[in-house]
Amino acid sequence: MSKKILSEKFYKEIERIRPRYPTNQALLLPALHLAQKEQGWVSGEVMDEVAAAIDIPPPVVREVITFYTMYNLKPVGKHHLQVCTNISCALMGAEELLGHCEKKLGIKAGDTTRDRKFTITEVECLGACGTAPCIQVNDDYHENMTADKIDKLLSELS
Numbered sequence: 001m002s003k004k005i006l007s008e009k010f011y012k013e014i015e016r017i018r019p020r021y022p023t024n025q026a027l028l029l030p031a032l033h034l035a036q037k038e039q040g041w042v043s044g045e046v047m048d049e050v051a052a053a054i055d056i057p058p059p060v061v062r063e064v065i066t067f068y069t070m071y072n073l074k075p076v077g078k079h080h081l082q083v084c085t086n087i088s089c090a091l092m093g094a095e096e097l098l099g100h101c102e103k104k105l106g107i108k109a110g111d112t113t114r115d116r117k118f119t120i121t122e123v124e125c126l127g128a129c130g131t132a133p134c135i136q137v138n139d140d141y142h143e144n145m146t147a148d149k150i151d152k153l154l155s156e157l158s
């Protein structure tokens with residue numbers, strides 16, 4: 001394999017958590033999570049490196065990673081706004097909130113601002129339907145969102 005992209009820390013963490021998982025395949029999601037945490041997204045090269053690190057075939061990594069929306073398959077901004085527009089959030093005005101985010105940041109869902117500070121992604125259910133509408137920003141959930149709360153959040157993040 002070509003030069004490694006992932007750090008020594010990544011490899012050490014893999015070895016530390018490996019005994020918790022019954023199979024190499026079971027280790028795949030946490031390994032991808034660690035890789036994304038380090039890189040901000042998971043490129044094709046990183047997918048191959050993860051496959052080699054936990055000894056599973058690269059096509060399996062690709063199948064799995066494209067199934068889940070929590071993995072970024074392209075670079076994202078410093079603040080990744082993931083706006084749920086699934087049924088509960090939609091009923092509580094998520095489409096309008098998504099439009100509000102797009103207007104405020106001057107980009108469409110799927111895009112990143114020129115200064116690479118913000119990315120907006122439209123996502124499926126985040127599992128916070130009881131406090132819809134929900135927006136995830138990096139690892140944090142923001143629930144019962146309103147346009148005013150989005151304005152406040154964006155000004156705090158700017």
Ligand code: FES
Pocket residue numbers: 084085086087088089090124125126127128129132133134
């Ligand atoms: S529908 Fe949005 S969190 Fe479930």
